[in-house]
Amino acid sequence: METxxxxxxxxxxxxxxxxxxxxFFIITTLTLTLIFIFTASKETLFALKQVNxxxxxxxTLVCILRLYFECLRLQVLGSALGKKxxxxxxxxxxxxxxxxxxxxxxxxxxxxxxxxxxxxxFSFGESGTVIVMRGITYLLAFVFAIPVIIYYRNIFESSxxxxxxxYILVVYSIFLILFTLAMWKTEWIKTQINKLSNFFILKHKxxxxxxxxxxxxxxxxxxxxxxxxxxxxxxxxxxxxxxxxVSLLCFVLMVPLLFRSLGVSVPIVETSxxxxxxxxxxxxxPSPGGSGIAEGAGFLLFNSYCPKCLMGVFIVLxxxxxxxxxxxIGGIFILKLLTETNKK
Numbered sequence: 001m002e003t004x005x006x007x008x009x010x011x012x013x014x015x016x017x018x019x020x021x022x023x024f025f026i027i028t029t030l031t032l033t034l035i036f037i038f039t040a041s042k043e044t045l046f047a048l049k050q051v052n053x054x055x056x057x058x059x060t061l062v063c064i065l066r067l068y069f070e071c072l073r074l075q076v077l078g079s080a081l082g083k084k085x086x087x088x089x090x091x092x093x094x095x096x097x098x099x100x101x102x103x104x105x106x107x108x109x110x111x112x113x114x115x116x117x118x119x120x121x122f123s124f125g126e127s128g129t130v131i132v133m134r135g136i137t138y139l140l141a142f143v144f145a146i147p148v149i150i151y152y153r154n155i156f157e158s159s160x161x162x163x164x165x166x167y168i169l170v171v172y173s174i175f176l177i178l179f180t181l182a183m184w185k186t187e188w189i190k191t192q193i194n195k196l197s198n199f200f201i202l203k204h205k206x207x208x209x210x211x212x213x214x215x216x217x218x219x220x221x222x223x224x225x226x227x228x229x230x231x232x233x234x235x236x237x238x239x240x241x242x243x244x245x246v247s248l249l250c251f252v253l254m255v256p257l258l259f260r261s262l263g264v265s266v267p268i269v270e271t272s273x274x275x276x277x278x279x280x281x282x283x284x285x286p287s288p289g290g291s292g293i294a295e296g297a298g299f300l301l302f303n304s305y306c307p308k309c310l311m312g313v314f315i316v317l318x319x320x321x322x323x324x325x326x327x328x329i330g331g332i333f334i335l336k337l338l339t340e341t342n343k344k
Contacts, residue, residue: 021102024291030292031291031296032312032315035295036312039310039312040309041309043307047309051261052262055258055260059258059261062250063322069246071087071091073244077236079236080229081229082233083121083126089116093113096116096333097112099326101289103288110131113131114127130225139175139176140241144245145273148273149276164281165277168281172280182222183223183226251275251279252276252279256268256272258314258317259271267305271302275322295319298318299315302315302318
């Protein structure tokens with residue numbers, strides 16, 4: 001059963017955007033200011049004169065490649081479902097999601113991504129399949145990193161890394177259980193949801209029941225899309241997993257490259273693993289764009305690898321290449337999209 005294929009405008013108000021941006025800038029500014037207060041010194045200016053522009057250029061190149069692979073894997077994933085996503089819509093989807101992640105938990109990105117895919121003639125169920133599968137391919141790419149993580153397991157002796165790894169393990173275990181139930185115990189889930197809804201005495205109970213029914217239908221649509229990916233589009237689906245792994249590799253390699261650009265030699269694999277852990281941690285950050293949490297966690301986990309006088313500079317560059325770049329580009333695309341929408 002497919003749902004209505006007519007796209008509706010993403011339900012993100014100007015007030016929500018302004019509020020999210022305000023909170024994001026305030027938290028980020030305060031956090032970075034505190035880091036600079038406790039780390040900056042006369043040695044910082046001297047160290048900045050020693051910046052290695054070759055490695056800074058390599059970091060920029062790897063950042064661009066990472067963003068390119070992010071767009072490419074979305075196009076291939078759409079192709080696995082027998083649909084074509086234009087380059088323009090791919091960029092809007094990817095970078096628009098970055099920009100709207102400045103809202104708490106990144107909730108603003110989902111309505112926009114549904115809207116963009118439905119403009120490309122995806123049904124609501126197919127759009128949901130693409131969005132979920134895009135996340136799942138990252139998790140599947142994680143499998144390739146397990147042998148490396150096991151080999152370098154000594155870095156988890158840090159209490160901070162142990163705690164973060166435990167948190168990630170719990171969250172993704174819950175997600176895996178829910179995904180498994182949705183795929184193989186769909187009818188049981190529908191029954192349990194209906195039972196749960198009977199406990200609620202709501203003023204608009206009929207609307208709630210209708211919402212539950214639509215949710216069950218979309219679970220069925222997701223199953224159909226997933227099966228289509230794993231049968232007719234299996235090679236393209238495997239290619240998406242490979243592209244996800246390459247994108248993730250580019251992402252984590254930016255950390256050791258940034259350290260080298262600041263003249264600091266660090267263990268490449270160890271610092272990449274830390275970035276890998278932070279990547280999955282920040283996917284569930286409650287603060288807008290992970291502001292405050294990302295800078296604080298980065299400071300705590302990379303502090304032992306970086307001279308104190310350069311720590312503030314590293315955090316700013318680290319966040320710029322791994323996050324702010326996508327947000328800036330996304331802001332341009334969102335502005336253009338809103339302009340086009342308002343003209344219609």
